[in-house]
Amino acid sequence: MVETSSAGMPRQAEGEGRFDRVLKGGRVIDPRNGIDAVMDIGIRDGRIAAVAAGLEAGSAPVDDMAGHIVAPGLIDIHTHVYHKATSLSVDPDPVARRSAVTTLVDAGSAGAGNLDGLKDFVAARSAFNLLAYVNISFPGIFAFDKAFSVGEATVRDLLNVERCVEAVEAHRDFVVGIKVRIGDKTSGDVGLEALDRAIAAAERTGLPVMTHIGGPPPSYEDVLARMRPGDILTHCFRPAPNAPVDGERLVLPALREARERGVLFDIGHGMGAFGFDSAEAALADGFPPDMISSDVHVMSIKGPAYDLLHTMSKLMCCGVGVTDAIAMVTDAPAKATNREHIGHLGVGAAADISVLDLVEVAVPFVDVIGHRREGMRLLKPHALYVAGKPEAVAARPFEPDGT
Numbered sequence: 001m002v003e004t005s006s007a008g009m010p011r012q013a014e015g016e017g018r019f020d021r022v023l024k025g026g027r028v029i030d031p032r033n034g035i036d037a038v039m040d041i042g043i044r045d046g047r048i049a050a051v052a053a054g055l056e057a058g059s060a061p062v063d064d065m066a067g068h069i070v071a072p073g074l075i076d077i078h079t080h081v082y083h084k085a086t087s088l089s090v091d092p093d094p095v096a097r098r099s100a101v102t103t104l105v106d107a108g109s110a111g112a113g114n115l116d117g118l119k120d121f122v123a124a125r126s127a128f129n130l131l132a133y134v135n136i137s138f139p140g141i142f143a144f145d146k147a148f149s150v151g152e153a154t155v156r157d158l159l160n161v162e163r164c165v166e167a168v169e170a171h172r173d174f175v176v177g178i179k180v181r182i183g184d185k186t187s188g189d190v191g192l193e194a195l196d197r198a199i200a201a202a203e204r205t206g207l208p209v210m211t212h213i214g215g216p217p218p219s220y221e222d223v224l225a226r227m228r229p230g231d232i233l234t235h236c237f238r239p240a241p242n243a244p245v246d247g248e249r250l251v252l253p254a255l256r257e258a259r260e261r262g263v264l265f266d267i268g269h270g271m272g273a274f275g276f277d278s279a280e281a282a283l284a285d286g287f288p289p290d291m292i293s294s295d296v297h298v299m300s301i302k303g304p305a306y307d308l309l310h311t312m313s314k315l316m317c318c319g320v321g322v323t324d325a326i327a328m329v330t331d332a333p334a335k336a337t338n339r340e341h342i343g344h345l346g347v348g349a350a351a352d353i354s355v356l357d358l359v360e361v362a363v364p365f366v367d368v369i370g371h372r373r374e375g376m377r378l379l380k381p382h383a384l385y386v387a388g389k390p391e392a393v394a395a396r397p398f399e400p401d402g403t
Contacts, residue, residue, distance in 0.1 A: 001123065001124065001126055001127065001128065001129055001130070001386075018044065018049075018058065018060075019042040019043060019044050019049055019050070019055070019057060019058065019060040020043050020044050020045065020060055020388060021042075021043045021060055021061050021062075021063065021388060022040055022041065022042050022043070022055055022057040022060050022061070022062050022063070023040060023041040023043070023062075023063050023065045023070055023353070023355075024040050024055075024057070024062050024063065024064055024065055024066070025038060025040065025064060025065055025066040026038070026039070026041075026065025026066065026067075026068050026069065026070035026355065027068065027069050027070065028041065028051065028070045028071075028345065029069055029070070029071050029322075029323055029326050030051070030071070030072060030330075030344055030345040030346075031323065031326060031327035031330060031331045031344075032072075032327075032330070032331040032343065032344035032346070033051075033344055033345065033346055035051065035345070036323060037053075038053070039051055039052060039053050040052060040053060040054065040055035041055075041070065041345065041351075041353070042055050042057075042060075043351045043385070043388040044388075045388075046350065046351055046387035046388045046389070047347075047348055047349060047350060047351050047387075047388070048345050048346065048347050048348065048349045048350075048351050049347065050347065051345055051346075051347070063383070063390075065355060065383075067357075068355050068356065068357055068382050068383075069322075069326075069355065069356040069357070069358060070353060070354075070355050071326050071330060071353070071354045071355075071356060072326075072330040072331070072334075072342070072343050072344050072345050072349075072352065072353065072354070073101070073102030073103060073129075073330070073342060073343075073350070073352025073353055073354050073384075073385070073386070074099070074100055074101045074102060074103075074308060074309075074326075074329045074330060074354045075101070075102070075103040075104075075105065075329055075330060075333040075334060075337075075342065075343060076099070076101045076103070076104050076105065076293050076294050076296070076307075076308040076329070076333075077105045077107070077232075077266060077291055077293045077333040077336065077337065078105065078107040078210070078234050078266060078267075078268045078270075078293035078294065078295045079092070079095070079104045079105060079106055079107060079293070079294060079295070079296050079297075080106060080107065080109045080141070080295070080296065080297040080298075081095070081104055081106050081109070081122060081130065081296075082106060082109035082110050082114075082117070082118045082122055082140070083122055085110075085114065085117055085118070085121070085122075086109045086110070086140060086141060086142070086144070087142075087143070087144050087145055087298070088109065088141055088144035088297040088298055088299070089106075089109050089297060089298070090296060090297060090298060090301050092104050092122065092126050092128060092130060093126055093127055093128060094394060095296055095301070095307055096126075096127075096128045096384075096391075097381075097384065097391065097392060097393050097394040098307060098309075098381065098393065098394040098395065098396055099294075099307035099308045099309040099310075099381065100309060100354040100355070100356060100381035100382075100384050100393060101128070101307075101308055101354070102128055102129055102342075102352040102353075102354060102384065102385075102386050103128065103129040103130070103131065103333075103339075103342060103352065104128060104129070104130050104131075105130075105131045105132065105133065105176060105333070105337065106118060106130065106131070106132045106133065107133050107179050107210060107212075107234070107268075107295070108133050108134070108135035108140060108141060108179025108180070108181070108210070108212075109132075109135070109140050109141050110132065110134060110135060110140040111134060111135040111136070111137050111138045111139050111140035111152070111158075111163075111164070111167075112134060112135075112138050112160065112163040112164050112166065112167035113138045113139050113140070113163070114139060114140055115132065115134050115140075115167045115171060115174075115175070116171075118130075118132055119132070119171060119174050123174065127386060127391055128386060128391075129342070129352070129386070130174075131174060131175075131176050131337060131339070132171075132174055132175055132176065133175070133176060133177045133178060133179035133210050134164060134167050134168060134171075134175050134177075134178060134179065135152060135164075135178075135179045135180070136153070136159050136161070136164050136178055136179065136180045136194065136197055136198040136201060137152035137153055137155070137158045137159055137180075137194075138158045138159075138160050138163055138164075139152065139158065140152065141181075144297070144298075144299075146299065149185065151181065151183075151185050151186035151187060151188055152181065152186070153180060153181050153182065153186055153187040153188075153190055153194035154186070154187060154188035154189070154190055155190075156190050156193070159190070159193075159194055159197045159198075161197050161200045161201045161204070164178065164198075164201040165201050165204050165205055168201070168205040168207065169205070175207070176207065176208075176337040176338065176339070177202065177207045177208040177209060177210055177232075177337070178198045178199075178201050178202045178205070178207060178208075178209045178210070179198070179209075179210045179211075179212070180194050180195055180197075180198035180209060180210075180211055180212065181194075181211075181212035181214065182194060182195050182211055182212060182213055182214065182218065182223055183212065183213060183214020183215050183216075183218075183242075184214060184215045184216060184217060185214055185215065186212060186214050191217060191218055192218050192222060192223070192226065195209070195211060195223065195226055196226065198211070199226065199228070199231075202228075202231075208228075208230040208231050208232060208336070209227070209228070209231045209232070210231070210232040210234055210266075211223060211227060211231065211232065211233055211234065212234055212235055212268070213233060213234070213235050213236075213238065213242060214235070214238075214242070215241055215242055216241055216242050219242065220242050220243070220244065220252060220254065220255075221252060221254040224254045224255065224257075224258040224263065225254070227258060227263045228261075228262070228263070229261055229262025229263065230262055230263075230264070230336070231263055231264070232263075232264045232265075232266050232291070232336060233258070233263060233264070233265050233266065234266040234267075234268035234273075234293070234295070235266075235267075235268040235270070235273035235274075235295075236255075236265040236266060236267060236268070236282075236289055237267060237273075237274055237275060237278040237279040237282060237289065238272070238273045238274065238275060238278060239274075239275030239277065239278055239367070239368065239369050240275075240277075240278075243275065243277075243278045244278055244282050244287070245277075245278055245281040245282055245285070249277075249281035249284070249285070250281070250285050251281075251282055251285045251286075251287045255282075255287060256287070259287075264290040264291065264332075264336055265287075265289045265290050265291070266289060266290065266291040266292075266293050267289050267291065267292045267293055267311060267315065268293050268294075268295040269293070269294055269295050269300065269304070269305035269311045269314075269368075270294075270295030270296075270297065270299075270300045270305055270368070271295075271297070271299045271300040271304070271305065271368060272368045273295065273368060274304075274305070274311075274314070274367050274368055275367050275368060275369060275371065276318065276365075276367045276371045276373055277371065279315070279318045280318050280319070283318055283319050283320070288320060288324070289315075289328060290328065290332050290336075291328050291329070291332045291333050291336065292308070292311055292312055292315055292325060292328040292329050293308065293311070293329075293333075294306070294307050294308045294310075294311050296308070302398070303366070303398065304366045304367060304368055306398055306399075308329060309356075309378075309379045309380070309381065309396075310378075310396075310398075310399065312325045312326075312328075312329060312379055313363070313365070313375065313377065313378045313379050314365045314367075314373075314375070315328075316375075316377055316379075317365050317373050317375035317376075317377070318373075322358060322379075325379075330343040330344065331343045331344055350387055351385055351387055351388035352385065352386055352387065353383075353384070353385040354381070354384060355381075355382040355383035355384065355385075356379050356380065356381060356382060357379070357380040357381075357382050358377060358378075358379055358380075359377065359378050359379075359380055359401075359402030360376060360377060360402060361376070361377070361378055361400045361401070361402030362374065362375070362376060362400070363375045363376070363377075363378055363399060363400055363402075378399055378400070378402055380396065380399075380402070381393040381394075381396075
């Protein structure tokens with residue numbers, strides 16, 4: 001579905017007398033509202049109507065959530081889901097069901113020339129909420145394959161600011177920002193000019209830029225120097241070259257300077273952009289990511305990223321707490337995309353809810369360069385609700401079951 005917005009979301013419970021459905025006795029984790037407690041959730045008309053202990057369900061159906069984590073609907077802020085129209089994209093609904101995601105944000109699969117198709121033929125037909133960053137390159141990511149790849153930002157004539165602005169204005173309900181891929185293979189000799197053009201489109205539309213960082217040139221520092229408050233640097237914990245840490249395993253000063261002025265940092269795991277050495281060093285030096293995302297596409301869906309839940313579990317293996325991990329896929333991306341009615345469980349918010357199990361099991365995690373870590377915990381999907389409506393979750397055969 002095409003995600004839409006609304007307003008008015010106080011935290012406190014209201015109207016406890018009539019619900020369409022009640023979720024009972026789960027561990028409610030709602031980072032925005034500071035909740036981590038066993039509580040009930042009342043749903044009415046597709047929205048959160050009450051969050052409190054001991055809600056009276058009346059005649060409403062009751063779903064027993066005892067022993068499960070009940071979280072705001074998970075948001076994967078970096079996906080590629082322009083399915084069957086672009087070579088890199090996957091079908092959004094199976095991925096959402098297996099990873100308990102209620103909102104998927106496509107990160108630049110489409111540009112101004114084909115954004116209509118992403119909205120009308122994929123988002124409108126999905127059971128889940130879809131949003132998009134529009135690529136500054138007119139055709140979007142058009143040549144992404146195991147055998148070859150052509151960086152869409154390597155062709156200067158395709159980086160048309162005017163057409164990008166027109167696409168945003170035509171789809172304000174759908175577009176959350178401008179995407180650009182910067183790196184030796186993705187922007188080539190055009191280099192930072194591609195980022196400059198994306199920023200020009202963003203300035204004219206009042207939206208943020210999501211910037212992919214690949215191998216040098218340009219350097220990590222040079223990319224960050226151009227970024228503005230609210231812009232997102234994705235692939236933030238990529239392995240060397242262009243890692244976020246130096247040879248002493250300390251975070252580059254440019255990252256701290258960028259964070260101080262409001263730049264946001266996103267994982268964007270994918271097939272080539274998450275390294276354990278980078279992640280562990282950055283976390284040890286006090287620099288966690290702002291957001292976790294999968295960068296799920298045809299070459300990462302079968303590993304090493306798999307999907308958002310697996311990427312969250314991988315970050316937890318590196319030392320991120322479960323509550324922080326949930327905040328990084330709910331509250332933080334909702335704010336980054338200016339969608340204040342999702343990402344939390346305040347009264348009036350959309351009743352998008354992800355119910356998870358935290359299971360104890362030995363699991364090998366592998367990063368994009370083959371480095372391995374032995375984990376002991378996995379997040380698994382238990383149930384899923386979109387606008388209060390139950391949606392089926394799917395199995396995860398690529399992971400051990402656990403208990």
